[in-house]
Amino acid sequence: MGDRVRQLRTARALSLSALARAAGVGKATLSGLEAGMRNPTLDTLHAVAAALHVPVTALLGATGSDLRGSAVRVEVLRVFHEGPVTVELCTLTLPAGTAQVSPAHHVGVTEHVTVFAGTLRAGPVDTPGEAGPGGYLEWASDVPHGYAALGPEDVRASLLIRTPGD
Structure with a gap:
């Protein structure tokens, strides 16, 4: 999931700080998510997806989640x-x-x-x-x-x- 978040963020020319601000999550949380070192809550996933203007499944990449x-x-x-x-x-x-x-x-x-x-x-x-x-x-x-x-x-x-x- 971290790779997908990073790809979507960079495709939109957003810095880590800008996405964290737009999503209302901590920069360290977002950095950990992108690095695959954090398991985000559903609220965090929704906030990041909303800031990127994508559905949550765009971050997950698979059904059965x-x-x-x-x-x-x-x-x-x-x-x-x-x-x-x-x-x-x-x-x-x-x-x-x-x-x-x-x-x-x-x-x-x-x-x-x-x-x-x-x-x-x-x-x-x-x-x-x-x-x-x-x-x-x-x-x-x-x-x-x-x-x-x-x-x-x-x-x-x-x-x-x-x-x-x-």
């Missing part, structure tokens, strides 16, 4: 490229009673969730929606957004992230 945030677990099932648009199809698991806030993606990114089990509150931090089994939520994720498992049951859902190209 198991990503964990402070509460959310996401497994990337498939990545589709439709012209300049990248679509990432994932499973989302959120243990009962847990919540997580994710940083903003870059402008134009949308998220779409279909809930299979549990009750999910998700969307922009200021205006989340709620859905139970069979329910669907979508939102522009270029703002901080969150996920919360309401009630006694774990949330299991599909997550589709649509990222437009530059």
Whole structure:
């Protein structure tokens, strides 16, 4: 992953300091990530991807990635490229009673969730929606957004992230 981050950064003529600033992460964290000496959190991956204007999977390079945030677990099932648009199809698991806030993606990114089990509150931090089994939520994720498992049951859902190209 570190090589991909470095390639994307240099292709955009960004210094390590400039990317760290744009992503809101420490320069040492970014340097360690590029050197392959750090395992980034899901929030760090989202922040770096947003600063580079790419989907998270552009940093990972493969499906089957198991990503964990402070509460959310996401497994990337498939990545589709439709012209300049990248679509990432994932499973989302959120243990009962847990919540997580994710940083903003870059402008134009949308998220779409279909809930299979549990009750999910998700969307922009200021205006989340709620859905139970069979329910669907979508939102522009270029703002901080969150996920919360309401009630006694774990949330299991599909997550589709649509990222437009530059």
